Amino acid sequence: MTKAPPRRAKIQDVAEAAGVAIKTVSRVLNNEPNVREETRQRVLAIVKKLNYHPSLSARSLAGRRSFLIGLIYENPSANYIVDVQHGAMARCREDRFQLLMHQVTGKGEEMERDVLGLVDQTHLDGLIVTAPLSESVDLMRALDRRALPFVRVAPNDAPHPTPYVDMDDAGAAREMTEYLIGLGHRRIGFIVGHPDHFASGQRLVGYQAALAAHGIEFQERYVRQGYFIFESGMEAARELLTQADPPTAIFASNDDMAAGVLMAAHELGFSVPERLSVAGFDDTYIAKTVWPRLTTVHQPTYDLAYTATNLLLQMLQTGAAPQSMRLGYRLVCRASTAVVHK
Amino acid sequence: MTKAPPRRAKIQDVAEAAGVAIKTVSRVLNNEPNVREETRQRVLAIVKKLNYHPSLSARSLAGRRSFLIGLIYENPSANYIVDVQHGAMARCREDRFQLLMHQVTGKGEEMERDVLGLVDQTHLDGLIVTAPLSESVDLMRALDRRALPFVRVAPNDAPHPTPYVDMDDAGAAREMTEYLIGLGHRRIGFIVGHPDHFASGQRLVGYQAALAAHGIEFQERYVRQGYFIFESGMEAARELLTQADPPTAIFASNDDMAAGVLMAAHELGFSVPERLSVAGFDDTYIAKTVWPRLTTVHQPTYDLAYTATNLLLQMLQTGAAPQSMRLGYRLVCRASTAVVHK
DNA sequence: AGACAAATTGACAACGTTGTCACGGCTATG
DNA sequence: CATAGCCGTGACAACGTTGTCAATTTGTCT
Known part of the structure; x- marks a missing residue:
């Protein structure tokens, strides 16, 4: 009945089974060039067969990035923030990044400490900053000092080289x-x-x-x-x-x-x-x-967040700051408005 | 103006500055016993001075745990899930765990694959399962097979040794x-x-x-x-x-x-x-x-999630499954009900 | 003072990846 | 036909912690 939980396959297991070096497996998994198609297929087959999943920790440690993105928000209405979360989550999944939500406590310096605490502790690769946190010049400066890439889901009031996504x-x-x-x-x-x-x-x-x-x-x-x-x-x-x-x-x-x-x-x-x-x-x-x-x-809340996350991931991959974007809105006329009464 | 971003302090830097071995620093940071009080203080001072934060990845890799907890949910109302999130987040913060939210897509087998994908990829330490996901016997079995500790924020319909938190x-x-x-x-x-x-x-x-x-x-x-x-x-x-x-x-x-x-x-x-x-x-x-x-x-949604997370963290630390809990409710009488009309 | 136990500390090998560099085989070039 | 260059691959050293175990110091009891 009680089967010992099978040890997790590691890259070495895959390499041995495929008859290649671990580095080659690594190359395949990271879509690096210079792997023969035949080899690639062989490795992928073994990966699937062994249900191999690379260790996030090991990858982070060796590759010097965490594959973690933060999403910080202050105190928005639940319906709004859930849309934001899902938009960002959707984009993260596409690139196998993980999203860390963080509700910020406090204002001013306390808020900054809170955010920087998160950043320092988790070694995030990037950050999505929603309004009104995006309006703190001090916070943006602090993030710059840590060389942390971030994008804002908010109008660009204080000009900053970092991209943002907003609407009119x-x-x-x-x-x-x-x-x-x-x-x-x-x-x-x-x-x-x-x-x-x-x-x-x-x-x-x-x-x-x-x-x-x-x-x-x-x-x-x-x-x-x-x-x-x-x-x-x-x-x-x-x-x-x-x-x-x-x-x-x-x-x-x-x-x-x-x-x-x-x-x-x-x-x-x-x-x-x-x-x-x-x-x-x-x-x-x-x-x-x-x-x-x-x-x-x-307001295209979901899309704003999705797009912002997309920009952030681009930034992480290319190293350059992409263009900011403005998304469209549309009036929705329902039952609460009517022609003025006499 | 442009200052090179200061290299992140690592445990070795702390050790050297404090004149001790890295293992001692490690002991201090993990509250392990057998460190002289004087040494502990000296190390802590340096940690603070250097703004040192241990690398999550390295800790995970060496310690064989990720400090990551998953929270999975299906498609609840935004107001409900936000309360759940914040309850779980609050408890995680106390122990410096991070919470990974995950909205599950699909039903049945597809749902299972989705959850197991998350578990396999992130190497979670534990999982918080909300209703109605908690009702899938197949999912629970699959989690057992992976030896993944989890708790349920849901009534215990299908008896399972895993603890749960619910209300009447x-x-x-x-x-x-x-x-x-x-x-x-x-x-x-x-x-x-x-x-x-x-x-x-x-x-x-x-x-x-x-x-x-x-x-x-x-x-x-x-x-x-x-x-x-x-x-x-x-x-x-x-x-x-x-x-x-x-x-x-x-x-x-x-x-x-x-x-x-x-x-x-x-x-x-x-x-x-x-x-x-x-x-x-x-x-x-x-x-x-x-x-x-x-x-x-x-319904004490926040507390249910907080309590569930608390049970999970206890499980992770002691290795044993704690008692399940039932929290109280209370009637809130507002304006939508009145004495029956004639 | 000597012997033994306990407390404190350190050296070193994991942990599972990616980065660097070197090596052989093949193709295109002169 | 030699030579330069690219492609595919592998060996091995990081990455920054924790676990193990041995070494040293301190304390206790005769």
Whole structure:
């Protein structure tokens, strides 16, 4: 019954079985040139037969790289970060890299220590930095000092030679605002995202640009500061809706806050979308599960992460920094917005 | 300006600076006994001064363990899995283990190949298996064959010597059902969870037990099969609500499905909780963001994962399988349930 | 003081790969 | 027909730790 667990095959076993030197096996496994096709096939057959898998540790030690990539994030909504994780994971699998997720604790120096601790302990080959961590100049400098390749899934606020992947936040926000204007709305509330995020400012810029383009006066009283979380959206909406001449539409800088707006609207008796239109941003899972379903900007979260990981792997292989990329968005019109009420 | 990136300190550098052998440094770093306190302090000082961090690869290679733990999951809701991840991550950090998340693709044999591929390639020290993967007897056997320690975050349906961490699904479901009965409901709909999950059956058992205890006849027509996702809850609720004598309350086996029930109720004009009470299960983020907020069972997701990881690390250190554990739940009564309408 | 046990330390060989370099055989070139 | 160069291959030394075991120091008991 109890069979001793079979010893793991090592490169030597494969080499002996194939009648070649271990170095040749190594060459085959790493797709190095200068191996005769016949030899390559013979080795591959044995590898399969023995179910041989090279030891990550040995490879790392000898090859001076860990095949480990880090993904650091601060405190995003679960739906968002899971998409990011899966995008990065998918790309890593293609090249047999492993992904180490790391939720960063603290701010400022404490945050830096946390990240550098991870980097030092695990000897990562590269790092994927999500917003708003990507906005810390100090962190980027520290990573440079360690000569650690990294890419950012975030808009490039502070110019840095490192590549990044982003989307046109300002353009998307402008388009959404224009959509609301097109529905006849003139008093449009806006809830700003977390001040630590560069994207927050960009989305505000887009909102303002749309108003200006349509000759609508920008009014401070229709703008509130939020923090990308549900409660902050609810709170902001309460303030916006309880003033005289309340907005007929509210555009929140992400879906979580937009869901908060819905909650406040329900509490205050504003029916959506009859008396109040609500728009979100991101198109995360929550947008489809609240009632009414949210009109929002679809952000290609999965693809952003996949692409960022792709750039990072390119960097590791070529040693050179590839071009940054900007991915597209698209408006998703659902049930939370409608033509303005009389 | 451009300073050559300083070579990483290695154990030899520490040893020389401290005037001891590398083995002594190794002993200090691994908290091994038989090092004089004075020596220990001297070494630690140098370690700090040089910002020395042992190489994971070298440690793994020499020590024959990877300090890597896998966490595999299938396709759970984002809110749930993020809690699991963070619970496991927190415990890993305490012992300087790293966590490798892995979303499993496929079912049956394909799923097994996927998991074993991960295990073989990374040479994991241990694995955390979440439901419903934990229900595959074949997978568990395969892990045994590889002599890989693992724990399950799931109820123990198929007895296996490996420890698990779970909660009392049947008891919780029974309590929630009794709460609804206490509100005067007699026609209580129930949406079963995904059939692959053992917990689904347990929750149904709890529902049935509550009905029986209060002399309420169990009726098939008030029960529908769901799949733990939003759409399936919505679909099931549509069916339940459009029959003659529809239920006055619906208990969904998780929050995502309960949110779907709310959506269906809105569509069909059933106001919640006035005409229909709705209860969920899990107490994930979604329960607090839908309107009305969901009455649900709080499941200690984070703690389940933390505890499971703790058991796994104990296993790795002692070599023996520790006791399985059962954690507590609690009813969270919010706005989606009310006394039955006339 | 001497003898023995325990605590502390070090030398050296693993661990399983990849990098470097050398070697023989073959092909193309003059 | 010699010669240079490339291709395919292998021998062997890293890589930076931990495990083993022997050597040395320290402590304890007569």
